[in-house]
Amino acid sequence: MAIRTRVTDLFGVTYPIIQAGMVWCSGHRLASAVSNAGGLGLIGAGSMKPELLAEHIRACRMETERPFGVNIPLIRGDVESLVATALDEGVRILFTSAGNPGLHVQKIKDAGAIMVHVVASVKHALKAEQVGVDAVVAEGFEAGGHNGLDEITTLCLVPQVVDAVRIPIIAAGGIADGRGMAAAMALGASGVQVGTRFAATMESSAHAAYKQAVVDAGDSATVLTLKPLTPVRLIRNRFAAEALQAERSGAAPESLRELLGSKRERRGIFEGDLEEGELEAGQSSGLVHSILPAAQVVAGMVAEFRAVAAELAMLGSGIPA
Amino acid sequence: MAIRTRVTDLFGVTYPIIQAGMVWCSGHRLASAVSNAGGLGLIGAGSMKPELLAEHIRACRMETERPFGVNIPLIRGDVESLVATALDEGVRILFTSAGNPGLHVQKIKDAGAIMVHVVASVKHALKAEQVGVDAVVAEGFEAGGHNGLDEITTLCLVPQVVDAVRIPIIAAGGIADGRGMAAAMALGASGVQVGTRFAATMESSAHAAYKQAVVDAGDSATVLTLKPLTPVRLIRNRFAAEALQAERSGAAPESLRELLGSKRERRGIFEGDLEEGELEAGQSSGLVHSILPAAQVVAGMVAEFRAVAAELAMLGSGIPA
Numbered sequence: 001m002a003i004r005t006r007v008t009d010l011f012g013v014t015y016p017i018i019q020a021g022m023v024w025c026s027g028h029r030l031a032s033a034v035s036n037a038g039g040l041g042l043i044g045a046g047s048m049k050p051e052l053l054a055e056h057i058r059a060c061r062m063e064t065e066r067p068f069g070v071n072i073p074l075i076r077g078d079v080e081s082l083v084a085t086a087l088d089e090g091v092r093i094l095f096t097s098a099g100n101p102g103l104h105v106q107k108i109k110d111a112g113a114i115m116v117h118v119v120a121s122v123k124h125a126l127k128a129e130q131v132g133v134d135a136v137v138a139e140g141f142e143a144g145g146h147n148g149l150d151e152i153t154t155l156c157l158v159p160q161v162v163d164a165v166r167i168p169i170i171a172a173g174g175i176a177d178g179r180g181m182a183a184a185m186a187l188g189a190s191g192v193q194v195g196t197r198f199a200a201t202m203e204s205s206a207h208a209a210y211k212q213a214v215v216d217a218g219d220s221a222t223v224l225t226l227k228p229l230t231p232v233r234l235i236r237n238r239f240a241a242e243a244l245q246a247e248r249s250g251a252a253p254e255s256l257r258e259l260l261g262s263k264r265e266r267r268g269i270f271e272g273d274l275e276e277g278e279l280e281a282g283q284s285s286g287l288v289h290s291i292l293p294a295a296q297v298v299a300g301m302v303a304e305f306r307a308v309a310a311e312l313a314m315l316g317s318g319i320p321a
Numbered sequence: 322m323a324i325r326t327r328v329t330d331l332f333g334v335t336y337p338i339i340q341a342g343m344v345w346c347s348g349h350r351l352a353s354a355v356s357n358a359g360g361l362g363l364i365g366a367g368s369m370k371p372e373l374l375a376e377h378i379r380a381c382r383m384e385t386e387r388p389f390g391v392n393i394p395l396i397r398g399d400v401e402s403l404v405a406t407a408l409d410e411g412v413r414i415l416f417t418s419a420g421n422p423g424l425h426v427q428k429i430k431d432a433g434a435i436m437v438h439v440v441a442s443v444k445h446a447l448k449a450e451q452v453g454v455d456a457v458v459a460e461g462f463e464a465g466g467h468n469g470l471d472e473i474t475t476l477c478l479v480p481q482v483v484d485a486v487r488i489p490i491i492a493a494g495g496i497a498d499g500r501g502m503a504a505a506m507a508l509g510a511s512g513v514q515v516g517t518r519f520a521a522t523m524e525s526s527a528h529a530a531y532k533q534a535v536v537d538a539g540d541s542a543t544v545l546t547l548k549p550l551t552p553v554r555l556i557r558n559r560f561a562a563e564a565l566q567a568e569r570s571g572a573a574p575e576s577l578r579e580l581l582g583s584k585r586e587r588r589g590i591f592e593g594d595l596e597e598g599e600l601e602a603g604q605s606s607g608l609v610h611s612i613l614p615a616a617q618v619v620a621g622m623v624a625e626f627r628a629v630a631a632e633l634a635m636l637g638s639g640i641p642a
Contacts, residue, residue: 004641122540122607141462142474150541153463153474155495155504156604160540174476183476183504185636186629219443219481220471250571283477286443306637308507313634315506316627320325 002038003302006168007191010114010135011093012067014038015302016191017181018137018170019294021071021095022145023047023280024269025199025206028056030294032063033203037298041068042095047266050078050085057089067093069114073146074099087111095137098146098230102131118172120148120157122164129165136161137193140173144196144282147224147231155187162188176284178304182312185305194301196282199269201294207272210279217285226260228253235279239264323359324623327489328512331435331456332414333388335359336623337512338502339458339491340519340615342392342416343466344368344601345590349377351524351615353384358619362389363416368587371399371406378410388414390435394467395420408432416458419467419551423452439493441469441478443485450486457482458514461494465517465603468545468552476508483509497605499625503633506626515622517603520590522615528593531600538606547581549574556600560585 002008007016019026019034021044031041041064043056053070060068070086072079075098083104086094094108097118108115109132117128118137125136138161140154141147152160154173161169171184172193184192199206200214213235224233225243228251234240246259268277292300315321323329328337340347340355342365352362362385364377374391381389391407393400396419404425407415415429418439429436430453438449439458446457459482461475462468473481475494482490492505493514505513520527521535534556545554546564549572555561567580589598613621636642 001639003636003639005636006642140474140476141472142477151462151545152540152604153461153476153495155461155474155476155501156463156607157540159498159500160607174474177480179480179508180476182507182633185633186503186507187500190642219473219478224472248571250569283473286477286481309630309633309637312503312507312630315324315326316630318322318324321327321511 003305005190007135007170010168011040011069013040015298016170016185017298017301018042018191018193019198020044020172020193020195021046022195022199023265025204026071027205028060028063029205030198030201030203031056031068032060033201033294034198034298035064035066035068037295038302039298040093042071043068045070045072045082045086046076047270050081053082053085054089057086057091061090069093069095071095071097073097074101074104079104083107087113097137101128101133105132116170119161121150121152122160125161125165129167133167135168135170136165137170137172138189139193141224142233142283143173144199144222144233144285145280147233149231151224154184158184158187158189174282174284176287178301178306179308180284180287181301181305182308186312196284197288197297198294199281200288200291201297202291203294206269209272209274210269211291213274213279214281214285214288215290217281217288219283219286221285222281222283226256229256229260232278232280233282234268235281235285237277237279238275239268239278324626326511328456328491331489332361332390334361336619337491337506338619338622339363339512339514341365341493341514341516342367343516343520344586346520346525346527347392348526349381349384350526351519351522352389353381354522354524354615355519355619356385356387356389358616359623360619361414363392364389366391366393366403366407367397368591371402374403374406375410378407378412382411390414390416392416392418394418395422395425400425404428408434418458422449422454426453437491440482442471442473443481446482446486450488454488456489456491457486458491458493459510460514462545463554463604464494465520465543465554465606466601468554470552472545475505479505479508479510495603495605497608499622499627500629501605501608502622502626503629507633515618517605518609518618519615520602521609521612522618523612524615527590530593530595531590532612534595534600535602535606535609536611538602538609540604540607542606543602543604547577550577550581553599553601554603555589556602556606558598558600559596560589560599
């Protein structure tokens with residue numbers, strides 16, 4: 001039985017659960033597994049060159065007949081080429097983040113594709129709506145990876161975005177189970193985007209050591225750092241401690257950039273270097289206790305959502321918890 | 322019709338809505354108004370000497386026959402005297418925060434009173450349960466005023482505390498309406514503690530200018546600062562900008578303490594100095610659009626909670642949103 005919202009109608013999927021595009025985690029295997037389970041899988045182009053993205057799109061189409069999409073970070077130097085590749089390969093759902101959606105919306109809409117942009121404030125949600133995107137992801141402070149400057153949490157951001165725009169809203173940041181999904185929908189979201197929980201699935205292309213680090217993480221395991229560059233949430237390790245220390249002692253952006261160096265994300269997430277790599281993950285890591293097949297994550301979220309919704313309704317009707 | 326949970330059973334109230342103890346906001350007028358409306362009002366002892374606390378308790382008892390409580394920050398130098406005053410005056414519900422609950426639990430339990438402690442991490446929730454408190458408030462990063470060190474948001478903290486302890490859990494941080502209340506209960510909380518929304522009510526003893534600043538605040542209006550001392554969330558103003566600037570340039574705790582000086586909270590919240598005062602408030606300020614009677618806040622939250630719960634249940638049953 002479907003859970004039907006404006007978001008499932010927009011994408012043509014069964015459940016309003018979207019798997020976030022995540023560097024080094026979400027290739028065709030993860031995206032197709034989520035789409036086959038009734039959610040919306042996204043191929044994360046963040047760690048791919050255009051040719052590799054094309055290969056993943058083709059592979060994904062072999063693995064599922066259901067809708068899937070591509071996530072493209074707009075800060076990429078080759079963003080034009082990535083967008084063109086996705087459209088040329090027939091992708092009709094594009095998620096964009098970290099940049100100005102207005103520069104790309106015309107081309108995407110002209111191709112008949114749906115465009116969804118990730119925002120971290122009401123201001124950016126309004127701007128995205130104004131330029132013509134079809135939906136926004138409202139992503140809170142607890143989310144893993146790159147993060148907004150205003151540090152607004154999902155619980156506070158989602159209802160304010162709901163009150164401000166008319167297009168459908170997808171909540172992101174801190175959602176790893178059916179409880180979080182029900183909470184997000186209670187706030188007015190028409191769907192949820194889930195990253196960290198899917199990063200630690202069988203089909204995620206992340207290194208086994210990274211997945212285990214997510215499983216081992218407790219509630220206080222992640223931290224938002226590198227704020228003078230681009231704020232990023234990651235699991236605390238030697239690299240994170242150095243970055244925090246530099247930040248606290250007032251280091252200039254240049255010296256932080258030097259400390260960061262290059263390929264830290266690859267080292268942490270894909271190569272499994274738990275000390276010197278960037279282990280991007282959300283606060284919801286503390287809610288992830290095992291590495292599961294993606295389909296089991298989707299089914300578990302849906303079942304728990306239904307149970308929680310029924311319990312809340314009983315409470316609302318005066319039946320004791 | 323009541324909304325009955327473990328928390329309403331514990332306190333003997335009609336709705337699982339607790340008004341947070343807030344310095345310079347929550348005297349007897351606010352506490353009795355919330356209790357008369359079916360929630361649990363708390364007199365915030367944070368800005369009171371023992372004699373003044375006793376006066377407020379007596380006045381509150383004149384104004385309501387329903388249960389009310391007192392909130393005592395355990396970092397106060399005269400904490401023993403405040404606890405003794407509350408118990409001597411017959412208060413049987415004590416909320417404590419910012420300190421070690423184990424030092425006070427015996428005396429409070431011996432007096433036959435209920436003790437609830439505010440925590441910001443799973444570790445502190447487990448410790449509070451172990452020493453024998455009756456319930457915990459799990460308070461997230463988005464909350465106003467003094468804040469935890471781990472920056473865990475309400476959405477991520479509450480379900481992890483729910484999974485870790487057996488005592489009832491009250492969610493706090495970011496909750497200002499029935500949507501937030503439903504979200505918190507979906508996460509497994511048995512009640513909510515609400516600060517900022519009640520700080521901007523008619524019965525709040527805060528200055529009119531402070532209440533208006535909460536109403537005027539947008540989603541990005543607050544910031545967590547003074548982290549090397551005690552992290553505190555406040556509305557951005559001249560003082561907040563100076564504190565942030567000092568923090569970013571790596572200022573030592575001593576110079577931050579000097580910058581803070583004394584009576585900043587009083588200046589901002591009670592005297593309404595919008596530039597040099599400390600305007601403690603949560604991220605949910607962005608959800609507060611008018612100064613209302615406290616009873617209307619309670620009734621509005623309850624009605625919205627019921628509506629949201631019913632909608633979620635329909636979604637869960639396959640009925641489109």
